[in-house]
Amino acid sequence: MKLRFAPSPTGLIHVGNARQAIANALFARRHNARFLLRIDDTDRGRSKEDYVQALQDDLRWLGIGWDEFVRQSDRLDRYALAIEQLKASGRLYPCFESEQELASKREARIRMRKPPVYDRAMLRMTPQQRAQAEANGKVPYWRFRLSDHRTVEWNDLVMGACRVKLPAISDPVLVRADGTVLYTLASVVDDMELGITHIIRGEDHVTNTGVQIDIAEALGAKRNQFTFAHLPLLLDEGGGKLSKRFDGLSIRALRQDGVEPSAIVSYLARLGSADDPAPLSFDELAKSYDLGRVSRSAARFDMRQLLGLNRRIMHAMPFEEIRARLPEGATEAFWLAVRGNVDMVGELRHWWDVVAGEIIPPVIEEADRPYLLQALESLPAEPWDETTWKTWTTAVKDATGRTGRALFHPLRLALTGEDSGPEMRDLLPLMGRARVADRLQIAAR
Numbered sequence: 246m247k248l249r250f251a252p253s254p255t256g257l258i259h260v261g262n263a264r265q266a267i268a269n270a271l272f273a274r275r276h277n278a279r280f281l282l283r284i285d286d287t288d289r290g291r292s293k294e295d296y297v298q299a300l301q302d303d304l305r306w307l308g309i310g311w312d313e314f315v316r317q318s319d320r321l322d323r324y325a326l327a328i329e330q331l332k333a334s335g336r337l338y339p340c341f342e343s344e345q346e347l348a349s350k351r352e353a354r355i356r357m358r359k360p361p362v363y364d365r366a367m368l369r370m371t372p373q374q375r376a377q378a379e380a381n382g383k384v385p386y387w388r389f390r391l392s393d394h395r396t397v398e399w400n401d402l403v404m405g406a407c408r409v410k411l412p413a414i415s416d417p418v419l420v421r422a423d424g425t426v427l428y429t430l431a432s433v434v435d436d437m438e439l440g441i442t443h444i445i446r447g448e449d450h451v452t453n454t455g456v457q458i459d460i461a462e463a464l465g466a467k468r469n470q471f472t473f474a475h476l477p478l479l480l481d482e483g484g485g486k487l488s489k490r491f492d493g494l495s496i497r498a499l500r501q502d503g504v505e506p507s508a509i510v511s512y513l514a515r516l517g518s519a520d521d522p523a524p525l526s527f528d529e530l531a532k533s534y535d536l537g538r539v540s541r542s543a544a545r546f547d548m549r550q551l552l553g554l555n556r557r558i559m560h561a562m563p564f565e566e567i568r569a570r571l572p573e574g575a576t577e578a579f580w581l582a583v584r585g586n587v588d589m590v591g592e593l594r595h596w597w598d599v600v601a602g603e604i605i606p607p608v609i610e611e612a613d614r615p616y617l618l619q620a621l622e623s624l625p626a627e628p629w630d631e632t633t634w635k636t637w638t639t640a641v642k643d644a645t646g647r648t649g650r651a652l653f654h655p656l657r658l659a660l661t662g663e664d665s666g667p668e669m670r671d672l673l674p675l676m677g678r679a680r681v682a683d684r685l686q687i688a689a690r
């Protein structure tokens with residue numbers, strides 16, 4: 246068995262693309278299959294080298310590796326051979342109509358209430374007419390002649406029984422006038438020659454699949470040579486289509502925000518499936534990965550759910566795993582104190598400033614200011630440990646008669662600048678007496 250993920254390097258990969266990469270990688274791991282990363286860069290105008298690098302970095306960062314790597318731009322000679330084969334068998338035919346001519350034909354068909362399918366006029370062209378067109382300086386592009394009357398059927402691992410009626414589709418252009426090949430053909434040639442057995446991709450390719458099965462068979466593929474799985478598209482939070490052109494939900498942006506790769510993988514692996522997203526390792530996810538449990542309707546990306554998963558992963562993360570990404574000087578005690586209160590790594594800086602740096606002095610209610618100075622008088626001498634907060638607040642309670650929120654809240658606010666956060670019991674020894682005394686005085690002003 247062999248699978249492939251085949252992105253086009255036309256932008257930063259987003260969570261929708263990543264969902265396909267993850268589905269392929271998990272399925273490959275589950276079935277001990279080979280996994281190929283194929284760069285679909287036949288569109289030279291839109292493909293960028295920087296994106297080829299970026300998508301590999303993003304996949305590696307997600308923990309997705311591959312056994313083989315190919316680029317379509319290195320395989321142009323293979324496509325040229327396939328083109329010759331299809332020309333020789335009469336399945337590729339030259340066309341000369343301009344965009345404008347095609348558009349007016351389409352409009353005419355729509356007016357006549359006929360489906361706007363290409364009428365194959367060029368198939369009826371005589372050799373003399375063709376010679377005449379070329380003599381006039383026209384260079385043909387080439388369409389694939391789809392099988393007549395055929396309905397292509399396959400049993401999709403996600404969508405179930407699928408059918409694509411070829412007569413309802415225009416013969417696809419496979420070679421442009423400048424001789425460059427289109428993705429539709431290049432992809433088929435690669436899948437056949439590189440031994441791909443399972444094609445997992447987005448639902449946007451369902452029609453392509455009907456066409457590509459017909460092309461593959463014209464090139465000698467067996468019936469049902471490939472097994473297909475089309476995953477529904479992932480929509481953004483507003484229900485819109487994700488695009489590489491807007492990078493808000495790119496893997497790169499989530500990484501920069503400090504979201505954990507394992508949270509993204511866990512979330513996308515199970516989003517829109519019968520299994521609830523859970524913080525699992527890649528191997529654990531692979532063990533139970535089942536395309537039959539993926540829903541057939543579009544899934545919607547939900548940032549809150551992803552952050553919820555991220556939070557769960559961070560809460561359980563040992564110090565050694567996070568160490569390199571903590572603010573400089575941060576200790577294990579700091580990590581254990583704050584990890585229950587952060588959604589993302591990016592928020593750690595703030596809590597490090599709270600215990601070891603500066604905070605913006607909070608605004609304290611007038612009535613609480615003298616209270617803070619009273620509390621300062623009861624502040625125990627160092628050394629401090631996790632019992633200090635209790636000892637101190639008990640003394641403050643006895644001295645002031647305050648209890649509950651009136652006792653604790655002004656102290657938390659004065660010391661951290663926040664209404665809530667990690668346990669004060671844990672923060673206090675990290676702050677140290679001098680910083681605590683200082684903050685009480687500043688807040689009481």
Ligand SMILES: Nc1ncnc2c1ncn2[C@@H]1O[C@H](COP(=O)(O)OP(=O)(O)OP(=O)(O)O)[C@@H](O)[C@H]1O
Pocket residue numbers: 251252253254255256260261262263264265445446447448449450477478479480486487488489490
């Ligand atoms: N919103 C989406 N949800 C799920 N899968 C998607 C989504 N958009 C694209 N894909 C899938 O991502 C894989 C990589 O495709 P590709 O790189 O062509 O992505 P694309 O976002 O459609 O690119 P482009 O915008 O450059 O056309 C394909 O399997 C495609 O079906």
